[in-house]
Amino acid sequence: MPAKGANVAVIDESRTTRLDGIAVESVVRVLGDRHVLDRIDVHVPAGSRVGIVGRSGAGKSTLLSLVAGLDKPDAGKITVGGGSVASERLARCALMPQRDCLLPWRSALDNAALALENTGLPRRDARRLAGPLFARLGLAGSEQLRPAKLSGGMRQRVAFLRTLLADKPVLLLDEPFGALDAITRAELQQWLADALAAEPRTVLLVTHDVEEALLLCERVLVLADGHIGAELDVDVPRGGTRRETVTSPAFLALRERALEAIG
Amino acid sequence: MRRAWPPLALLAAAVGLWWLVVRAAHVPDYLFPAPSSVASSLTSDAGLLGRATLVTVREIVLGYLLAVAVALVIAIVLHFSSALRRALLPILVLSQTVPTVLLAPILAILLGYGIEPKLIVVAVVCFFPIVVNTVDGLRSADPELIRMMRTLHGGRLAIFRRVELPGALPAIFSGARVAATYAAVGAVFGEWAGSSSGLGFVILQAQPALDTARIFAAVLVLSALALCLYALVTLAERLLVPWQPEAHHA
Numbered sequence: 001m002p003a004k005g006a007n008v009a010v011i012d013e014s015r016t017t018r019l020d021g022i023a024v025e026s027v028v029r030v031l032g033d034r035h036v037l038d039r040i041d042v043h044v045p046a047g048s049r050v051g052i053v054g055r056s057g058a059g060k061s062t063l064l065s066l067v068a069g070l071d072k073p074d075a076g077k078i079t080v081g082g083g084s085v086a087s088e089r090l091a092r093c094a095l096m097p098q099r100d101c102l103l104p105w106r107s108a109l110d111n112a113a114l115a116l117e118n119t120g121l122p123r124r125d126a127r128r129l130a131g132p133l134f135a136r137l138g139l140a141g142s143e144q145l146r147p148a149k150l151s152g153g154m155r156q157r158v159a160f161l162r163t164l165l166a167d168k169p170v171l172l173l174d175e176p177f178g179a180l181d182a183i184t185r186a187e188l189q190q191w192l193a194d195a196l197a198a199e200p201r202t203v204l205l206v207t208h209d210v211e212e213a214l215l216l217c218e219r220v221l222v223l224a225d226g227h228i229g230a231e232l233d234v235d236v237p238r239g240g241t242r243r244e245t246v247t248s249p250a251f252l253a254l255r256e257r258a259l260e261a262i263g
Numbered sequence: 264m265r266r267a268w269p270p271l272a273l274l275a276a277a278v279g280l281w282w283l284v285v286r287a288a289h290v291p292d293y294l295f296p297a298p299s300s301v302a303s304s305l306t307s308d309a310g311l312l313g314r315a316t317l318v319t320v321r322e323i324v325l326g327y328l329l330a331v332a333v334a335l336v337i338a339i340v341l342h343f344s345s346a347l348r349r350a351l352l353p354i355l356v357l358s359q360t361v362p363t364v365l366l367a368p369i370l371a372i373l374l375g376y377g378i379e380p381k382l383i384v385v386a387v388v389c390f391f392p393i394v395v396n397t398v399d400g401l402r403s404a405d406p407e408l409i410r411m412m413r414t415l416h417g418g419r420l421a422i423f424r425r426v427e428l429p430g431a432l433p434a435i436f437s438g439a440r441v442a443a444t445y446a447a448v449g450a451v452f453g454e455w456a457g458s459s460s461g462l463g464f465v466i467l468q469a470q471p472a473l474d475t476a477r478i479f480a481a482v483l484v485l486s487a488l489a490l491c492l493y494a495l496v497t498l499a500e501r502l503l504v505p506w507q508p509e510a511h512h513a
Contacts, residue, residue, distance in 0.1 A: 065410075068414050069414075070410055070413060070414065090413060090414060093414060094414055094415060095410070095411065095414040097407055097410065097411055099407060101405075101407055101408055101411040103408070103425065103426065103429070104506045105429040105430075105432075105504075105506045106425075114412075114415060114417075114425065115415035115416050115417075117421075117425070118412070118415055118416040118417045118418070118421045118425075119416045146506055148506065162415065163415070166414070166415045166416060168414075172414075
């Protein structure tokens with residue numbers, strides 16, 4: 001846990017959050033009598049973005065809980081930034097859960113500032129740090145609204161801002177846009193790509209949406225039946241519009257390989 | 264306000280029927296007074312009832328606040344210690360089987376005729392629904408919210424303050440509302456066990472005099488007090504739980 005008033009100048013060129021890598025080595029997780037994860041290896045170099053795709057129930061969320069330090073593997077080793085104990089992983093990872101998990105009794109601003117308050121920062125200071133980011137994330141004017149008054153896309157943005165403000169080197173995103181309609185999802189994928197370009201982090205993204213993983217990540221792993229079914233390096237031209245990217249032959253070929261591996 | 268009309272209409276119809284039956288059958292006032300006799304007792308005994316009401320209100324309010332404070336502290340302690348919860352919660356349930364009517368005279372012997380034994384009786388009667396609802400409310404926090412807090416620097420205390428306690432407020436208030444309806448009865452038990460003032464004492468004195476109209480008047484005031492306390496608790500809930508979608512409570 002960072003000290004009071006630790007560096008929290010998120011989305012700021014001067015910030016100094018170090019980047020940690022993730023190493024998952026021969027990890028096994030058994031739930032009931034099912035090997036949800038069966039000797040899985042995943043490597044996420046510091047500062048890179050890796051996506052995991054697979055069907056529902058393929059063990060994607062289980063893997064994220066393990067990396068986050070919320071759960072322990074039955075065998076194997078998970079290291080985040082050199083720390084392999086669960087509490088060390090917990091200190092280095094911020095998890096954005098599938099549901100936005102905003103607290104209904106807090107305003108949008110206070111929800112975003114939650115992690116700052118948890119570090120012991122007074123609420124006034126936490127608000128002052130979170131406030132300026134609202135405009136940059138297209139949330140200006142909604143600071144005082146309770147989550148019930150926000151649209152699904154706005155709630156997701158507040159949840160992402162909250163995760164970012166925890167100022168941890170590793171972001172674990174669990175189906176961040178799973179609950180949104182297709183148009184809002186496409187908008188937020190673009191928005192997330194921009195936000196991560198401005199604010200590089202080590203990212204492990206879990207999704208059932210192959211296109212989303214290919215758009216946002218440099219490397220995509222397919223998880224099927226507790227094994228890594230395929231590893232794809234995403235080397236597609238990203239300069240143009242979203243439409244140009246997703247219709248390029250290289251993108252389509254990767255998409256085809258991923259879908260085949262999912263089975 | 265619209266919700267108040269159906270029960271008010273039903274109540275008015277019941278009072279009308281009561282009046283008709285009592286008058287038609289020539290029931291004497293000492294057996295069953297007509298609504299008009301109760302109303303005239305309310306005005307002619309206004310001084311007596313007013314002084315008694317002040318005494319009883321003090322017992323109800325202070326006893327109720329004592330119950331809320333003790334219940335919250337105990338519930339929070341039980342929430343943090345599962346060993347204590349397993350040991351103490353069954354005993355608390357068991358303690359509820361001891362009739363308060365029997366507890367009141369013992370307290371009067373121990374503590375005398377002052378306000379203290381009444382406060383304790385009121386608190387004992389009101390305490391249980393608040394403790395049980397608070398413990399349940401604190402334990403029913405969404406586990407996903409707790410996981411989220413843990414990955415966002417949230418320690419045990421932060422999780423309690425920012426997730427469990429605000430999330431438990433609706434449950435705490437539903438316990439507090441149930442308790443509010445018990446408080447007046449508790450005060451009367453306390454006064455019956457030994458007192459020289461209060462609405463319970465007025466009822467006790469009117470009984471041998473066969474002044475049934477006065478008993479009814481005192482009961483009416485007691486009901487009004489319970490209703491006021493209930494309304495105050497509901498108002499406090501509206502202020503403290505503004506994110507709660509309105510609907511469920513009457």
